[in-house]
Amino acid sequence: MPRDPAWRGRLIGAAVVLLVLWPMLVQAEFKPWILWDAQSLAATWQFLASFVPPAHSLEFLQLVAISSWETIAMATAGMALAMLGAIPLTLLVTERLSISRIGSGAVSPLAATVRHAVRALLVLLRSVPELVWALLLVRIVGLGPTAGVIAIALTYCGMLGKVYAEILESSDAAACNALLNNGSGRLKALLYGALPESAAELVSYTIYRWECAIRGSVVMGFVGAGGLGQRMDESMKMMAGNELATMLIVFVLLVAGADAVSAMLRRRLA
Numbered sequence: 001m002p003r004d005p006a007w008r009g010r011l012i013g014a015a016v017v018l019l020v021l022w023p024m025l026v027q028a029e030f031k032p033w034i035l036w037d038a039q040s041l042a043a044t045w046q047f048l049a050s051f052v053p054p055a056h057s058l059e060f061l062q063l064v065a066i067s068s069w070e071t072i073a074m075a076t077a078g079m080a081l082a083m084l085g086a087i088p089l090t091l092l093v094t095e096r097l098s099i100s101r102i103g104s105g106a107v108s109p110l111a112a113t114v115r116h117a118v119r120a121l122l123v124l125l126r127s128v129p130e131l132v133w134a135l136l137l138v139r140i141v142g143l144g145p146t147a148g149v150i151a152i153a154l155t156y157c158g159m160l161g162k163v164y165a166e167i168l169e170s171s172d173a174a175a176c177n178a179l180l181n182n183g184s185g186r187l188k189a190l191l192y193g194a195l196p197e198s199a200a201e202l203v204s205y206t207i208y209r210w211e212c213a214i215r216g217s218v219v220m221g222f223v224g225a226g227g228l229g230q231r232m233d234e235s236m237k238m239m240a241g242n243e244l245a246t247m248l249i250v251f252v253l254l255v256a257g258a259d260a261v262s263a264m265l266r267r268r269l270a
Helices: 007-027 032-036 038-049 058-093 109-127 130-141 145-169 174-181 186-223 228-237 241-269
Strands: none
Touching: 032 038, 038 241, 058 109, 058 145, 058 186, 058 228, 058 241, 109 145, 130 145, 130 186, 145 186, 174 186, 186 228, 186 241, 228 241
């Protein structure tokens, strides 16, 4: 069998990756073998055995349905607010839609300053995880979904603004340039120049973020933001594995539903 001519480079590359990765694993105190000691295996088996059968009493299912709806509402309201903030910020931060660069091709100092300031704002918003925002907001607005909605809106506004701008920047510039050079405004250049080509990708990313918002809403329930996460926290404290199993099944169905919606919208926009 002929020898792979690139074997030396692959071997050196693998060694370098291992040398870089190993100190990180040590720093992170990554010890996967703990999962396989006798005490951990016994605790795992005892906990998983309590998952069967999942809780299915009518009263509990009604409680889960209400909590699930609260989680979806929290994620959807947070995403709607995030988009309300992200869309105008995207208009400002996307260089392709800049009117000041028409003619000379250079962006004016004022436009560049505004763009950098908006980018800094987007960095600030997405740098703080939604869980941290929720912890801060719970102290301000109290326990309940309001803290979760605002936390999702703040963090996801930063994420959406950044990625929306990157998607628009990567689209074909010809249509936008033609509109801007003929006197079109920034908004019309976005609607008729950039959106037709980027719509599918923008919708796909937005639905993916909505799916992430649903997962984030569940996590924020653990700090008092309500919804399915708060019910899961209560069941975990009571070691009620059968209730956890039911809520995990509902959680998987919610994510699968978001994935199906995303696929349907992509097909319609294709």
